Amino acid sequence: MEDYSTDENEVLLADMPVSPSGQYFNSSVLSISILAVLESEVPLDNVPTMTLLQDVFLPINPRFSSIMVYIQYSLSLSLSLSLSLSHATYVENILILLLSKTHANASSRRDGKSAKGIFRYMGRVFSGVANTISDIGLALGKTSFLRDGRTPIRSGKDGVEFLPSTITSLTFPLDQIKQIKAKLGVTINDVVTGVIFLGTRLYMQSTSSSHEDCNQQQGNADATALVVLNTRAIGGYKTIEEMVKPNSKMPWGNHFTFLHVSIPKFGHNNGAFIDESNSSPIRFVRKAHMIIKRKRNSVAVYLTSRILEILRKIRGHEAVAQYIYNTLKNSSVGMSNLIGPVEQVALANHPIKGLYFTLVGGPEGLFITMMSYVGKLRVTVRMEKGFMDSKKFSSSIKNAFDMIFQAAVQEAPSSNS
Secondary structure, three states, rough: OEEEEOOOOOOEEOOOOHHHHHHHHHHHOEEEEEEEEEEOOOOOOOHHHHHHHHHHHHHHHHHOOOOOOOOOOOOHHHHHHHHHHHHHHHHHHHHHHHHHHHHHHHHHHOOOOOOHHHHHHHHHHHHHHHHHHHHHHHHHHHOOOOHHHEOEEOOOOOOOOHEEHHHHHHHEHHHHHHHHHHHOOOOHHHHEEEEHHHHHHHHHHHHHOOHHHHHHHHOOOOOOEEEEOOOOOOOOOOHHHHHHHOOOOOOOOOEEEEEEOOOOOOOEEEOOEEOOOOOOOOHHHHHHHHHHHHHHHHHHOOOOOHHHHHHHHHOHHHHHHHHHHHHHHHOOEEEEEEOOOOOOOOOOOEEEEEEEEEEEOOOOEEEEEEEEEOEEEEEEEEEEOEOOHHHHHHHHHHHHHHOOOOOHHOOOOOOOO
């Protein structure tokens, strides 16, 4: 709820509840802020700052000039019943969906190959169930007893969210990323994820001890990336009154979930680790492609989102904030991406040449965001200051991109290799 003052100093109580994400990120457990950076193409001379604030930003939404206030209220006993029915209906719908697809597949194959097609499809269904159980187990474990150890990218300190951070950014041309995509037959997300994974491993190996065995162990130490995904349905514009209604097709606020991904390791041969000069860089892109493809055959992503929603309705936003805090803290790196404008934008007749964002205030020591803008991909890295070397990490990411581009485009491997 928010208060607004009129010119007559009358206070109006607006019925605009804070979104679920806003409640999680502004709680007693979490205090996460999103920093957005706009780089001007020309010097910032005579910029009408106050005019922009008053006439452009503030009219967009009252939240730009409001504060959060809390009110106490009681929940009716019918809430638990409705939650149980809703959750049961959700699980039932998943089972019906799987059975209907199996039936449709069986009906469409009346010839001699129908049995083979059914068994193949059932194999995919059982594989999806197994992947879901594995992913859900990992997701729940990461909130409690499963945590990454101390590595060159994770200090494991308590209270990392209160320590200073270093923010750096890199720019890559989307045209070259699309060339890699076309050569390998993967997606742009696969390419970018593979670059981040390989660059992270290069950094971990380069910053380890000079002793060979320790170097190899630290470079291949277990590390988990926590990918934040937006699961909010987009179906056109809806008013807040429509979004807060029960069973709304487009619920109020952003709804997100987590995807736990183990960062691929360098290969090994006869018990000896293969360093970056002998391990194919393309393998990291293909590994990212395989992981993402496997995750798509799992409903864990949607179940995790559902767990957050049910937890919020039963125990409140503070419990969800604690769940998110533990998940972030026990992982090594957080990742998120955003599709930006394809055409250049301007602010007060000042062309914007660069646009990127990052998150601060989280308990993870390393967070990487990616945003496209006018034919370029901006990778922004926020890391724990004094623990990680920002220049060396940026150099490792650049080297990873160059290695993958050279191996994929200049050597031109087949997409089926």
